[in-house]
Amino acid sequence: MKGAELVLQVLQQHGVDTIFGYPGGAIMPIYDALYQSNVKHYLCRHEQGGAFSAIGYARASGKVGVCMATSGPGATNLITSLADAMLDSVPVVAITGQVSQAVMGSDAFQEIDVLGLSLAVTKHSFMVRSVDELAATLHEAFAIAKSGRPGPVLVDIPKDVQLAEIAYHREPATAAKAAAIYTSLANAGKARALIAAAKKPMAYIGGGVHMAGAMTQLQQFLAANPMPSVTTLKGMGSVAKDNAHYLGMLGMHGTQAANLAVQQCDLLICLGARFDDRVTGNLQKFAPHARVIHVDIDPAEINKVRFADAALLGDMKQILPAISAGTDCAEWLSHCAQLKQQHGWRYDHPGERIYAPLMLKQLSERMPDNSVVCCDVGQHQMWVAQHMRFSSPRNHLSSGGLGTMGFGLPAAIGAKLARPQDTVITVSGDGSFMMNVQELATIKRFRLPVKIVIVDNQRLGMVKQWQQLFFNERYSETDLSDNPDFVALAAAFAIPGHCITRKDEVESALEAMFTWPGPYLLHVCIDDKDNVWPLVPPGAANEEMITEAKA
Amino acid sequence: MNHVLNITTTNTPAVVERLLQVTRYRGYELAGLQLTPRSDANSLNITLTVSGDKPIHLLTSQLHKLYDVQQLELVSAELAVLSA
Ligand SMILES: Cc1ncc(C[n+]2csc(CCOP(=O)(O)OP(=O)(O)O)c2C)c(N)n1
Ligand SMILES: [Mg+2]
Numbered sequence: 001m002k003g004a005e006l007v008l009q010v011l012q013q014h015g016v017d018t019i020f021g022y023p024g025g026a027i028m029p030i031y032d033a034l035y036q037s038n039v040k041h042y043l044c045r046h047e048q049g050g051a052f053s054a055i056g057y058a059r060a061s062g063k064v065g066v067c068m069a070t071s072g073p074g075a076t077n078l079i080t081s082l083a084d085a086m087l088d089s090v091p092v093v094a095i096t097g098q099v100s101q102a103v104m105g106s107d108a109f110q111e112i113d114v115l116g117l118s119l120a121v122t123k124h125s126f127m128v129r130s131v132d133e134l135a136a137t138l139h140e141a142f143a144i145a146k147s148g149r150p151g152p153v154l155v156d157i158p159k160d161v162q163l164a165e166i167a168y169h170r171e172p173a174t175a176a177k178a179a180a181i182y183t184s185l186a187n188a189g190k191a192r193a194l195i196a197a198a199k200k201p202m203a204y205i206g207g208g209v210h211m212a213g214a215m216t217q218l219q220q221f222l223a224a225n226p227m228p229s230v231t232t233l234k235g236m237g238s239v240a241k242d243n244a245h246y247l248g249m250l251g252m253h254g255t256q257a258a259n260l261a262v263q264q265c266d267l268l269i270c271l272g273a274r275f276d277d278r279v280t281g282n283l284q285k286f287a288p289h290a291r292v293i294h295v296d297i298d299p300a301e302i303n304k305v306r307f308a309d310a311a312l313l314g315d316m317k318q319i320l321p322a323i324s325a326g327t328d329c330a331e332w333l334s335h336c337a338q339l340k341q342q343h344g345w346r347y348d349h350p351g352e353r354i355y356a357p358l359m360l361k362q363l364s365e366r367m368p369d370n371s372v373v374c375c376d377v378g379q380h381q382m383w384v385a386q387h388m389r390f391s392s393p394r395n396h397l398s399s400g401g402l403g404t405m406g407f408g409l410p411a412a413i414g415a416k417l418a419r420p421q422d423t424v425i426t427v428s429g430d431g432s433f434m435m436n437v438q439e440l441a442t443i444k445r446f447r448l449p450v451k452i453v454i455v456d457n458q459r460l461g462m463v464k465q466w467q468q469l470f471f472n473e474r475y476s477e478t479d480l481s482d483n484p485d486f487v488a489l490a491a492a493f494a495i496p497g498h499c500i501t502r503k504d505e506v507e508s509a510l511e512a513m514f515t516w517p518g519p520y521l522l523h524v525c526i527d528d529k530d531n532v533w534p535l536v537p538p539g540a541a542n543e544e545m546i547t548e549a550k551a
Numbered sequence: 552m553n554h555v556l557n558i559t560t561t562n563t564p565a566v567v568e569r570l571l572q573v574t575r576y577r578g579y580e581l582a583g584l585q586l587t588p589r590s591d592a593n594s595l596n597i598t599l600t601v602s603g604d605k606p607i608h609l610l611t612s613q614l615h616k617l618y619d620v621q622q623l624e625l626v627s628a629e630l631a632v633l634s635a
Contacts, residue, residue, distance in 0.1 A: 115565055119572045124618040127564065144618060300612035 001133040004029035004162040010138040024070025025528045029162035030490035045438035049410035052082030056414025072110030081125035082152045083121040087401025100160040123151030131164035149298040183314025190310040192325035200332045201227040207234030208272015210393040212316035221320045225327045226334040230258040233400045235389030251279040253382040256343035259542040269293045270328035275305045285541035298545035357387045364388035371423040372415045376408035376432030378462040382532045398541025406435030412450045430456040440493040452521040457528045465531045490521035497521035555605045558597040559622040566619045579603035
C-alpha cells in the first residue's frame with residue numbers, strides 16, 4: 001500500500017473515525033486515500049476552523065481530535081488552533097502535507113518550514129523522512145498527544161512519503177508507548193498534615209482534574225474533607241451541582257465569594273491548575289495567608305509561579321485519596337456560605353431590554369441535561385462562566401489560555417460530531433462570530449443541529465469595557481454597529497433564525513430554538529453599555545474587585 | 552549567573568532549535584553551546600550554558616519535557632550549592 005493509505009490505517013487503529021480538514025496539493029495522496037476509506041472526513045472552510053473542530057471534538061469526548069491540512073498556507077492556518085490546544089492542554093494530532101523531499105529547502109511552491117513553525121505551539125512535532133518511519137511516527141504522535149499533560153502534536157508528511165509503497169503489517173499500537181505516569185506520594189503525609197491542621201482550607205480546581213478522569217475521586221475528596229471550592233474557567237463543572245460549599249469561578253471575573261474566600265483561606269489546595277495570571281490577579285497579593293498544596297501531572301508547573309509547601313506529582317486519581325485527612329472547619333464553611341449569600345447574583349435588571357446574564361441563566365435552566373456549551377471570547381464568555389451551571393467540564397468548552405476569538409462555532413461542530421445525542425449550543429459574540437463565520441457552510445453541508453446564540457452588543461465589548469475603565473473612554477476601533485444582519489446571514493446557509501430585543505421575548509425564543517430539530521441561530525440584541533462585573537483591575541489583588549455598584 | 556547543563560538528546564533534526572527556543576522563551580540567555588554526536592550517531596551530547604536571573608529549575612523543568620531530551624544534568628557549581 002501507499003504511505004497515504006497507511007496514514008488512514010493507523011488512524012483507524014487508534015479508533016479515529018472522524019477527522020476535520022481541507023485538501024491541497026501536498027496532501028492530495030492522503031485525500032485520494034480518504035476517497036475510499038471508512039474514516040469520515042468533515043470539510044471545514046478554513047483550516048483554523050477545522051482544527052478548532054478537532055479541539056471541540058477532543059474536549060467534548062476526551063478522545064484525541066484529528067485535523068489535516070496541506071502544506072504552506074494550509075499548515076499556517078492551523079497555527080492559531082494548535083496554540084489554543086497547547087495552552088489548554090488538548091490532545092490533538094495535526095497532519096500536514098509537505099512538498100516532496102526532492103524540492104524541500106528550495107522555496108518550492110507552498111513550501112513553508114512547518115516543523116520550525118510548530119516549535120512554539122505544539123507539545124511535539126515530527127517530520128517524516130521515510131515511509132518506513134510513518135506508522136511508528138503516527139503511533140508516537142497519538143501516544144504523546146494523550147499522555148501526561150495532553151497537547152497538540154503535528155506530523156508533517158512530504159508528498160513523496162505519502163506516495164511511497166510499503167508492505168504494511170499491522171503492528172500493535174502499543175509499540176510506541178509514552179512514558180507511564182509516575183506518581184509520587186512522597187509528600188502525601190505532609191499534605192494530610194496541612195489539611196488536618198487547616199482552619200480555612202480551600203480547593204482550587206482546574207481542568208487537570210477531569211482530564212485525569214478523577215471527577216469521582218474529587219467528589220469523594222470534597223465529601224470526606226468538607227471545604228469550600230472554587231474552579232478556574234477550565235475546571236467549571238468539576239464540582240457536583242449539589243455541593244453546597246462550591247463558590248464558583250475565581251479570578252478576574254470570578255464571583256465575589258470565590259475571590260474573597262480565596263484571599264482569606266489559610267490553605268489552598270490547587271488541583272490540576274496553574275496559578276494563571278487571570279486567576280491570581282496581583283500574584284504577590286494572591287491568597288496571602290495560604291500555605292499551598294499543589295497537585296499536578298506536569299512537574300514544570302510546580303513552583304513555577306507560586307511556591308508549594310507540599311507538591312504531589314502524577315495521577316490525580318491516586319493522589320486525591322492519598323491526601324484525604326478530614327477537615328474540621330464548620331465556622332469557615334458557614335462564613336463562606338454567608339459570603340456566597342451576601343454576594344449572590346442579582347437578575348432584577350431594570351428596563352425592557354435583554355440582560356445577558358439573565359438570558360444565559362434562562363438558557364442554562366432550559367437546556368437539556370448534558371448539553372454542551374461552546375463559547376467564544378469576550379464579555380459573553382465571562383457571562384456564560386458566571387451564570388450557567390455545568391455538570392462536567394466536558395460540557396463547557398471555552399478557549400481559556402489563549403482566549404481565541406472564533407473558537408465557539410467550529411468547536412461546536414466538533415462537539416456535535418463527538419456527541420450526536422447531546423444538544424450543542426454556541427454562545428458567541430458579534431465580534432467573535434465573524435472570525436470563523438465560514439463554518440456555517442460546514443453546518444449546512446452536514447445539517448448539524450447546532451444551536452447558535454449570538455449575544456450582540458454591536459461592540460468588541462470586552463475591549464470596549466477596558467477602554468471605558470482604563471483608557472479614558474476612547475473607543476478606538478471597537479464599534480461593530482454595522483455588522484451584517486445575522487438572521488439573514490444564517491438564512492444564506494439555510495439556517496433558520498430569529499432576532500430578539502426584549503426581555504419578555506427570551507423564554508419563547510429559547511423554546512422555539514430548542515424545539516426546532518435542525519441548526520438554528522438566535523440573535524440576541526443587548527445594550528452596548530452592559531459590562532461584566534465584578535472585575536479585578538490589572539495589578540490589583542483579587543479582593544479589590546470593581547462591582548457594578550462601584551463602577 | 553551562568554548555569555551549565557549536560558544534556559543527552561535523540562539526534563533528530565530540530566532538537567537544537569527546540570532547546571534554544573525553550574531557553575529563549577523562558578527568559579534565559581545563551582552563553583555557550585557544544586554538540587557532539589555519540590558513537591552510535593543516534594543521540595547527541597550537548598553542553599548548554601545559559602545565563603539568567605531566574606531560578607534555573609524554571610528552565611530545566613521545561614527542557615525536561617522536550618520529547619527528545621533523554622537526560623539532563625545541571626553541572627554548574629553555583630547551583631549545586633543552591634539545591635543542596
Ligand atoms: C483572535 C483574537 N483577536 C483579538 C482578541 C482580543 N479580544 C478579546 S475580547 C474581544 C472582543 C470580543 O467581541 P465579541 O465577540 O463581540 O464579544 P463581547 O466582548 O462583545 O461579548 C477582543 C477583540 C482575541 N481575544 N482574540
Ligand atoms: Mg460584542
